[in-house]
Amino acid sequence: MKKKYIVLVLLLIVVVCFYQNPYAMNNDMILARPNLKNLLGCDNLGRDIFSRLVLGSFYTLLIASVSVALSVIAGTMIGSIAGYYGKALDSIITSFIEVIIAIPSILIALGVIIILKTGFISMIVAIFLIYLPRCVNMVRGLVKKERNMEYVVAAKTYGVSDLRIIFYHILPNIMKPVLISFTTGFAGAILTEAGLGYLGLGIQPPYPTWGNILNQSQSYFLSAPWFTIAPGLAIIFTVYQMNKLEKRGKRF
Amino acid sequence: MFYIKKLSKMIFSIFLIGTLSFLLLEMIPGDPASAILGVDSAPEDIELLREALGLNKSLIVRYLTWGKGVLAGDFGNSFKYSEPVVDLIIKRLPLTLEIAMISIGIVFLVSVPLSFLLYKIKNKHVKKFGDFMIGVFISVPSFWLGIIFMFVFGVILRLFSVGYNNTFASLLLPCVVIAIPNIGIITSYIRSNLEYEMREEYIKYLYVNGLKMKWLNLYILKNSILPVIPLIGIMIIDLITGIVIIEQIFSIPGIGRLLITSVVTRDIPLIQGLIFYTSVVLVLINFIIDILYSVIDPRIRGGE
Numbered sequence: 001m002k003k004k005y006i007v008l009v010l011l012l013i014v015v016v017c018f019y020q021n022p023y024a025m026n027n028d029m030i031l032a033r034p035n036l037k038n039l040l041g042c043d044n045l046g047r048d049i050f051s052r053l054v055l056g057s058f059y060t061l062l063i064a065s066v067s068v069a070l071s072v073i074a075g076t077m078i079g080s081i082a083g084y085y086g087k088a089l090d091s092i093i094t095s096f097i098e099v100i101i102a103i104p105s106i107l108i109a110l111g112v113i114i115i116l117k118t119g120f121i122s123m124i125v126a127i128f129l130i131y132l133p134r135c136v137n138m139v140r141g142l143v144k145k146e147r148n149m150e151y152v153v154a155a156k157t158y159g160v161s162d163l164r165i166i167f168y169h170i171l172p173n174i175m176k177p178v179l180i181s182f183t184t185g186f187a188g189a190i191l192t193e194a195g196l197g198y199l200g201l202g203i204q205p206p207y208p209t210w211g212n213i214l215n216q217s218q219s220y221f222l223s224a225p226w227f228t229i230a231p232g233l234a235i236i237f238t239v240y241q242m243n244k245l246e247k248r249g250k251r252f
Numbered sequence: 253m254f255y256i257k258k259l260s261k262m263i264f265s266i267f268l269i270g271t272l273s274f275l276l277l278e279m280i281p282g283d284p285a286s287a288i289l290g291v292d293s294a295p296e297d298i299e300l301l302r303e304a305l306g307l308n309k310s311l312i313v314r315y316l317t318w319g320k321g322v323l324a325g326d327f328g329n330s331f332k333y334s335e336p337v338v339d340l341i342i343k344r345l346p347l348t349l350e351i352a353m354i355s356i357g358i359v360f361l362v363s364v365p366l367s368f369l370l371y372k373i374k375n376k377h378v379k380k381f382g383d384f385m386i387g388v389f390i391s392v393p394s395f396w397l398g399i400i401f402m403f404v405f406g407v408i409l410r411l412f413s414v415g416y417n418n419t420f421a422s423l424l425l426p427c428v429v430i431a432i433p434n435i436g437i438i439t440s441y442i443r444s445n446l447e448y449e450m451r452e453e454y455i456k457y458l459y460v461n462g463l464k465m466k467w468l469n470l471y472i473l474k475n476s477i478l479p480v481i482p483l484i485g486i487m488i489i490d491l492i493t494g495i496v497i498i499e500q501i502f503s504i505p506g507i508g509r510l511l512i513t514s515v516v517t518r519d520i521p522l523i524q525g526l527i528f529y530t531s532v533v534l535v536l537i538n539f540i541i542d543i544l545y546s547v548i549d550p551r552i553r554g555g556e
Contacts (some may be wrong), residue, residue, distance in 0.1 A: 099265045102538060103272075103531045104492035110515050111272075114523060115279045187391070194393050195497050199512060214396060218501075221403045232396035239391035 013054065022051040023206060033224075040230050044220055049213075053230055056208035057238075063120065063203070064189035067127035072182050074128075075135025080166050082136065083143030094140065097133040105130040105192060113201050123202055127192055131185045138181055142174040180249040187242035194235050210235050254546060254553045262539045269531045273524045274318050278311065280520075327525035332517050337525035340510060345533070348499070348506035351427055352491050356484060358431040359438055366435070367442035368473060389436025395497040398429040402501060416504040426502045430494045434487055438480060445476035481545045485538035492530065 026046035034041040040049040082093040100108070109126040116122035143166070146152060155165050190210075196202040197211015198218075205212055210231045217227040309317075321327065327337035370382045405425060406414035412425045449455065449472045458468060496508030503509070507530060514522040546553045 095261070095264060096268070098261070099268045102265060102489060102535050103269065103527070104489050104496075104534065106493040106496050106511075107527045107530060110511065110523070111276055111527060114276065114515060114518065114520075191393050192493075195395060195493065198393075198395050199497060199500060201512075201515065214399075218399050221399060222407065225403075228396070228399055232393065232400070235393050235396065236388060236391045239393075240387050243387060243390055 022048060022055045022208060024048075034226055040226055041224060043213075043216060043224075043227055049227060049230060052208040052213060053210070053234055056210050056213055056231070057234060059203060059207055059209045060190060060193055060211070061238075063123050063127065063193055063209070064186050067124040068131055068182060068185040068189050070124070071128045071131040071135050071185065072178060075132050076139050076171070076178060078132075079136040079139025080143045080170065083140040084147055084162065084166050084170070086144070086147075090140070093136070097136050100129075100133045101137070106195070109192065109196055110201070113196075118201055118204055120203060123193060123196065126196070127189045130192060131189065135178075135181060135185070139174065139178060142177060143170055146170045146173055176249070180246055183242050183246040183249065187239045187246070190235060190239055190242075194231075255543070258539060258542055262535055265535045266532050269535070270319065270322055270528055271315075273527045273531075274315055276524055276527070277520055322528065327528070328521040330514070330519055330522040332513070332519045332522070337522050338529075340522065341507070341525055341529050344506050344510055345529070347504065348492075348495055348508065349533070351423060351430065351495055351499075351504070351506065352488055354423060354427040355430045355434070355491055355495075356487065358427055359434045359487070362431070363435045363439040363442060364473075364477060367439045367446065368469075370439070371443050371446045386436045386440050389432055390440070391436075392433060394429050394433055394494045395501060397432060398426065398498050398501045401425055401429055414502075416502060422502075423504070426498045426504060430491060430498055433494070434491065438483070438487075441483070442476050442480060445479060446472055449475050478549060481548065482541060485534075485541045488537055489534055492534070 024047065026042065028046070030042060030044060030046045032038060032042040032046075038048045038050060040053065043049050043052070078093065082090045108129050112126040112129060113122050116125060147170070152165060152169060155169050160169070193202060193209060194211040194214065197209050198214045200212070200215050202211045203209050205216070213231045214228065217224070217231070221228050325338055329335060330337050330340055333340060370379065370386075373379055373382070402414055402425070405411045413419075413422045416422050455468060455472060458471070495506070496511055498504075499506045499508035500512055507526065510522070511526050513519070514526060
């Protein structure tokens with residue numbers, strides 16, 4: 001019951017926020033305190049922070065979900081092929097994956113940003129490349145375990161093709177951990193986006209994301225602390241709920 | 253055999269990282285020289301830079317000369333600082349590694365007692381609160397915490413100096429900030445280990461034999477902390493991401509600041525060098541940790 005109310009309140013918030021235009025600047029309202037009209041005050045250009053935060057959550061969550069979904073899909077394909085066939089193909093793929101995992105995610109992201117310039121696509125590609133190896137690694141392990149199960153052997157004796165075995169027989173059995181890993185990646189992707197946005201290397205203004213709102217806000221902490229605190233709390237809340245979801249998924 | 257396998261893996265990693273960082277220059281769309289200098293620069297300048305980068309030769313020749321340079325520890329000169337890249341990196345790497353080491357120290361000093369405490373406490377409400385706090389620790393973006401801590405402790409309360417001034421005390425606050433998300437992760441990991449170890453047969457046996465609770469706890473704790481050692485390697489890799497951003501906030505002149513300036517100014521040789529060196533240092537650290545762990549726990553040497 002309690003959960004339903006929370007969702008309702010969140011929906012109400014989304015409706016209320018579009019009462020204000022997130023892009024409209026107002027010179028009289030620069031760094032205004034929170035009031036009834038602007039629930040979280042205004043930023044350094046006189047824009048309503050609350051509506052920007054909600055719009056920012058749309059962009060942040062869009063980037064995180066698209067990139068992580070792509071990496072889960074690609075990772076599942078590569079991982080299941082590596083795990084199923086094994087031998088030389090497997091060892092080639094795993095050795096590449098191991099190396100990429102050993103590179104800090106920020107270096108991968110910055111490399112992508114150098115090549116593609118800052119923007120939506122570079123963000124999505126960067127997060128995709130960060131989570132792809134982890135996903136491949138996990139799926140590979142799962143498929144390797146399934147490969148010697150009896151149902152796979154039975155399917156093989158009936159002459160079912162390898163691809164059909166992988167995608168029709170094995171995949172449904174490993175779907176749950178793969179979906180759980182989606183939530184893990186999602187939480188990480190939000191933090192990565194926020195970090196890059198904070199460094200000014202993420203999505204560029206005027207599009208608000210949680211990361212670049214933090215980037216704009218840091219010089220005004222003393223005069224407008226709510227400007228910095230609000231996006232941080234939004235990040236913590238989302239990532240916390242994602243981690244909780246992951247924990248609950250693991251229990252089943 | 254185990255060591256040879258690990259060593260060959262390490263050499264392959266270094267080779268692959270080198271190739272990737274070389275390819276970075278190749279993958280910049282269009283002409284790298286004009287991309288570096290900007291579109292509206294003079295054609296003569298672009299031609300000079302092309303010459304300097306060796307862009308008028310074929311890919312393989314460039315790769316071989318570049319590889320030779322890397323083996324000799326030469327990455328060319330940085331565009332912005334016009335200094336050898338290697339000197340720039342070596343000057344700043346120790347500070348970043350120091351931050352990483354202090355942070356890991358803090359993580360262990362806090363998370364081992366904390367996890368044991370959470371495991372021992374039977375009060376339901378306290379336990380729930382502890383779980384909640386750990387969840388928040390894992391979820392908090394360290395740089396946001398960095399901004400808040402810097403203003404609250406540095407500017408308002410004046411307990412710490414804002415920014416880096418060559419003293420250990422000024423490094424403490426950034427290290428705590430970097431450590432906090434990892435404290436959450438490691439604490440929850442050790443605690444689930446503790447709960448698992450508690451149900452093991454040998455503990456039951458020792459308990460039935462009348463061993464004192466104090467010693468039992470010690471055994472459980474030791475066996476739950478051991479699996480954390482290989483995690484340190486992964487933790488350092490994750491720490492680097494935090495350190496890069498935190499160095500920016502606290503203006504610590506380490507690898508992170510160099511990296512961000514090099515990306516903003518599109519200083520390609522410096523970026524290549526940074527990516528290569530940082531990754532290689534991490535690969536080496538991971539290699540050492542693997543070896544150490546195999547010495548401590550010989551079971552993993554046996555096979556996959």
